[in-house]
Amino acid sequence: MVQRHxxxxxxxxxxxxxxxxxxEWGRQxxxxxxxxxxxVYGTSHxxxxxxxxxQGWTKQESEAEYRxxxxxxEGSIGIVEDLLGEAEPVERGYDAPxxxxxxxxxxxxxxxxxxxxxxxxxxxxxxxxxxxxxxxxPTAVGPIDLLxxxxxxxxxxxxxxxxxxxxxxxxxxxxxxxxxxxxxGRDKEVQGIIVAKNVGENLKYARSVLxxxxxxxxEVSFSLRLANNVEAVRS
Numbered sequence: 001m002v003q004r005h006x007x008x009x010x011x012x013x014x015x016x017x018x019x020x021x022x023x024e025w026g027r028q029x030x031x032x033x034x035x036x037x038x039x040v041y042g043t044s045h046x047x048x049x050x051x052x053x054x055q056g057w058t059k060q061e062s063e064a065e066y067r068x069x070x071x072x073x074e075g076s077i078g079i080v081e082d083l084l085g086e087a088e089p090v091e092r093g094y095d096a097p098x099x100x101x102x103x104x105x106x107x108x109x110x111x112x113x114x115x116x117x118x119x120x121x122x123x124x125x126x127x128x129x130x131x132x133x134x135x136x137x138p139t140a141v142g143p144i145d146l147l148x149x150x151x152x153x154x155x156x157x158x159x160x161x162x163x164x165x166x167x168x169x170x171x172x173x174x175x176x177x178x179x180x181x182x183x184x185g186r187d188k189e190v191q192g193i194i195v196a197k198n199v200g201e202n203l204k205y206a207r208s209v210l211x212x213x214x215x216x217x218x219e220v221s222f223s224l225r226l227a228n229n230v231e232a233v234r235s
Contacts, residue, residue: 003066005044006143007051010072020138022047022068105162105218106145109195110135113148118193119214123148123156128184139179142172147180154189155180165196167206173213 005022026032026047027039033050048068051057056071109116113123126134126147134147146158157180159173173192181190192213194203199215207213 003044003061003064005048005066006068008067008069010070011140017069018138018140019067019142021136021143024136026051105160105195106135109158109160110146113146118156118216121150121156123150125149126155139176139183141175141179144176144180152189154191155185157190157192159192159194161194161196164198164200165194165203166200167202169194169196169203170206170210170213174210177212 006019007022007025008017008019009025010017022044023039023042026042030037030039032054033039033047034053037050038046044066048059048066051068052059058069060067060069110125113125116123126137126149132138134144137144137147144157145160148156148158150156157173157176159169159176161169173194177190177192190212192210193216194207194213195216195218197218199217203215207215
């Protein structure tokens, strides 16, 4: 399983912490890295090694995620531990194709949102006033896989699972939806969408009391078309 690398930064008022994708945050804060650091080709391991060499930085790790905690964010360690959770293994042996990495599913949906019918709605990525789009959108309670809006301005929070999805996904998406509702979406409708290869019965039961959350199972289709023949050139 490939770990997601993130950084935990204390909020300006010291009341909590915000979580950002490691490489994106690093490129925006080059002063936190040694001279000559390769921000283009550097690996996640080189990014985290550089930060851990700085005084006061600590780490937390699960199978699914590797988090680097900045000095001053220690007071939010309980929140960080809750956000880490445990990795959800992907079962092998599917008869049909599936996305082997979660970012592949995320990037595909992000690039094709406007062409996919989500229960009669056509969506597009949310873009905030700073120009930050809704892919891995950073929040005080963890990064949202995808944050989208419809043509009426309603928000859609996506939680993506490349394989099977347990009912733990309900707690995750509810947390993100709550953050959106209390911050950027105060006067807007907020919907949740969980996309997985297989949706289990436990998750369906959990969702049954949360009508603002919708479950989708994805399918991957791939075909080859013979292309040996040279088309005749018309004179």
